[in-house]
Structure formats: C-alpha cells, structure tokens
Amino acid sequence: MLVLSRKSGEVINIGNNIRITIISSDRGIVRVGIDAPKDIPVHRKEVYDKIIEMNKSAAKTNAADLRNAIGNTFAQKTEE
Amino acid sequence: MSQTKSEGAMLRTPDFGDISFSGNHVFTFSEGLHGFEHLRKFILIAEEATEPFKWLISIENPAIGFALINPGHIDQNYTIGEPLGENVVPMVIVALVNDALGTTTNMKAPILFDCSAMTGQQILLSGSNYSHTHQLARQQDGAGVVQTTSIRRLYTSQFGVLDVASDNILTFSEGLLGFEKLREFVLISIDETEPMKWLVSIEEPSIGFPLLSPWIIDADYDLRNSYDPSTQAAFVVVTLVNPQGKMSANMKAPVLISGDHTGKQIILNSDKYSPTYEINRSKSA
Numbered sequence: 289m290l291v292l293s294r295k296s297g298e299v300i301n302i303g304n305n306i307r308i309t310i311i312s313s314d315r316g317i318v319r320v321g322i323d324a325p326k327d328i329p330v331h332r333k334e335v336y337d338k339i340i341e342m343n344k345s346a347a348k349t350n351a352a353d354l355r356n357a358i359g360n361t362f363a364q365k366t367e368e
Numbered sequence: 369m370s371q372t373k374s375e376g377a378m379l380r381t382p383d384f385g386d387i388s389f390s391g392n393h394v395f396t397f398s399e400g401l402h403g404f405e406h407l408r409k410f411i412l413i414a415e416e417a418t419e420p421f422k423w424l425i426s427i428e429n430p431a432i433g434f435a436l437i438n439p440g441h442i443d444q445n446y447t448i449g450e451p452l453g454e455n456v457v458p459m460v461i462v463a464l465v466n467d468a469l470g471t472t473t474n475m476k477a478p479i480l481f482d483c484s485a486m487t488g489q490q491i492l493l494s495g496s497n498y499s500h501t502h503q504l505a506r507q508q509d510g511a512g513v514v515q516t517t518s519i520r521r522l523y524t525s526q527f528g529v530l531d532v533a534s535d536n537i538l539t540f541s542e543g544l545l546g547f548e549k550l551r552e553f554v555l556i557s558i559d560e561t562e563p564m565k566w567l568v569s570i571e572e573p574s575i576g577f578p579l580l581s582p583w584i585i586d587a588d589y590d591l592r593n594s595y596d597p598s599t600q601a602a603f604v605v606v607t608l609v610n611p612q613g614k615m616s617a618n619m620k621a622p623v624l625i626s627g628d629h630t631g632k633q634i635i636l637n638s639d640k641y642s643p644t645y646e647i648n649r650s651k652s653a
Contacts, residue, residue, distance in 0.1 A: 331635050338643045339621045340546035346607045347575045351526045354578055355560045357613035361648045362563055362584065
C-alpha cells in the first residue's frame with residue numbers, strides 16, 4: 289500500500305480524474321473530500337460489506353420459507 | 369447381511385431397470401452437482417445402445433440420471449485450462465433440448481471424475497469461451513440458417529427444471545456485490561411467492577435472489593437520478609431475517625434491469641435508505 293502524509297487542504301490525485309482532498313483532521317476523525325466521475329461509485333467500505341452480507345444471506349433463500357414469511361404481508365391484510 | 373458395505377448393492381431405476389453395483393464403483397461428489405447439492409453418491413454406467421454417452425445415476429435418488437459425454441468427442445482441443453491429474457477424466461452434461469435445437473452439452477461446467485479416489489466434482493470454467501449450451505447436433509431450417517435462439521436448461525432444486533430461452537437471459541456485467549463472478553441471470557416468478565420475483569443464476573442455479581418492487585414497500589422510494597423508468601425496472605433484494613418470517617429489503621442497493629436485458633446493482637448515495645429495511649415483523653405465534 290502506498291502511504292502518503294498530507295496536511296489539511298492538501299490533495300492527492302488518482303489518475304486524471306479522481307481527486308482526494310484532506311479537509312480536516314481532528315481527534316482521530318479525518319474529513320476527506322472526493323471528486324470522481326459520476327460513473328465511479330464512492331461509498332464507505334462498511335456500506336459494501338453490508339450489501340455483500342445481505343446479498344449472501346438472500347442468495348439461498350428457501351422458497352417455502354419465503355412463502356410462509358410472505359403470508360399475509362402484502363395481499364390479505366384483512367386477515368387476522 | 370449386515371456387513372455389505374463394499375459388497376454388491378442394487379439400484380432400482382425407472383430408466384435402466386435394476387442395476388447392481390459394488391461400493392467401489394460409487395463416485396462421491398462432496399459438493400453435489402450445481403442445483404443438486406444434496407445428491408452426493410453416483411454411479412457411472414454405459415449402455416451399448418447409447419454409446420459413447422455415459423449415464424451418471426444418483427444413488428440417493430435413482431430417478432435422477434445425467435447423460436454425459438467426454439468433451440474430447442466434441443472438441444478435440446477441449447481443455448479445462450490446467451493439466452488434468454492422473455486418472456482424472458472430464459465429462460460434460462448432455463441435454464436434449466428440443467426437436468429444433470437438438471442436443472446441447474454444457475462445455476462450461478464439466479465434471480471431473482477422479483477414477484482412483486472415486487470422487488467427482490463439477491467445476492465452472494469462468495474465464496473460458498465455452499458455452500453452457502454447446503450444440504451437438506444442429507438442425508437447420510429450410511434456408512440453411514441455424515436458429516439463433518437457444519434454450520438453456522437449468523436444474524434447480526427449488527424450481528425444478530427451467531428452460532430459459534437465450535432471449536430471456538439477463539447479463540450483469542459486474543455481477544452482484546459479493547457475487548461478481550455470476551454474470552447471467554433469469555428473472556422468474558412462481559405463484560406461491562408472489563409478489564416477489566426470483567433472480568436465478570444461470571451459472572449457479574442453486575443461487576436465487578428474491579426481489580420485490582421497492583414501491584410496494586415504500587410508495588415514495590426515490591430513484592430519481594439513478595434510473596430511467598421508461599427503459600428500466602427496479603427491484604430490491606429481500607432477505608429472510610429469521611425463521612419466524614421476518615423479512616428485510618435492501619433499499620440502499622437496488623437492482624436495475626434494463627430493456628436491453630442487462631442488469632446491475634447500484635448503491636444509492638442517500639443515507640435515507642437502509643440495506644436492512646424491515647418489511648414486516650416476525651409472525652406472532
């Protein structure tokens with residue numbers, strides 16, 4: 289991994305069109321500004337991890353279990 | 369009588385009658401076959417009438433038999449991309465699709481038989497150009513033009529056999545998050561789980577994601593900048609949270625399917641939407 293030291297306000301370029309600006313650093317919290325083209329998704333890693341986790345738990349859903357879960361959730365809300 | 373482990377046994381099959389075999393002819397598939405993960409023990413038989421095809425018969429469910437052929441019969445240069453071990457023989461699954469298309473073989477997912485360890489494994493040649501539906505015997509129409517629509521037959525444990533026309537295959541060029549290697553899917557629905565749909569992997573038919581229209585959950589769901597309602601359909605992936613029937617939907621990462629049969633899962637920037645949005649509560653007992 290490439291490790292760089294930066295001060296607040298300084299910038300790192302990745303390729304020609306991604307710009308990372310260090311905005312501030314205060315008591316262990318670093319604020320970072322990111323400029324990237326629209327087609328490059330930028331999200332916190334935890335978001336990816338959570339989505340991967342949810343996809344994995346959905347991938348092998350059992351149809352019978354799902355049918356039971358659906359039960360009266362959508363259609364027959366009048367049922368008791 | 370009680371110690372018959374390696375002695376002869378009898379398999380009663382609907383298609384081949386009674387087959388006697390001994391324990392050391394049994395191939396163990398520790399992971400089953402795609403779509404049949406629960407079947408682990410098979411025997412390989414040959415019939416004179418159907419040579420050079422072989423038949424892989426499930427011991428646990430003798431009604432299930434796969435026709436196999438050595439891919440070398442079809443393509444002399446067939447390779448799985450790495451050297452085969454000693455005593456390892458590749459075979460591919462043959463499917464009789466229909467009268468028009470004839471017979472296809474799944475060249476992309478060969479089964480490797482290790483004849484010394486007596487194990488079998490179905491692998492997926494992910495980087496290869498081989499097809500799941502390589503045509504063995506092509507039939508041409510009157511004009512001599514080969515039909516372009518083909519059928520892929522999927523064997524799924526949940527939905528049975530699915531015959532998917534190539535026109536209905538959705539390509540996800542980046543896969544889904546966590547499943548980047550799976551690129552081809554089909555969207556199906558079954559009555560009993562309406563209004564949900566299922567996004568079933570062509571490459572690995574045991575994988576199917578339940579999908580739901582996000583607007584059924586949240587009438588104000590906002591995809592404004594990410595999707596074009598005139599050419600795309602949007603879904604969210606549903607997860608069964610617990611055996612009591614609690615479900616959640618991933619509102620943060622909807623799946624978009626376009627009219628040109630491509631799909632992708634995107635991540636919304638808005639913090640308004642949760643990957644674990646609760647759809648319902650657990651059923652009360």
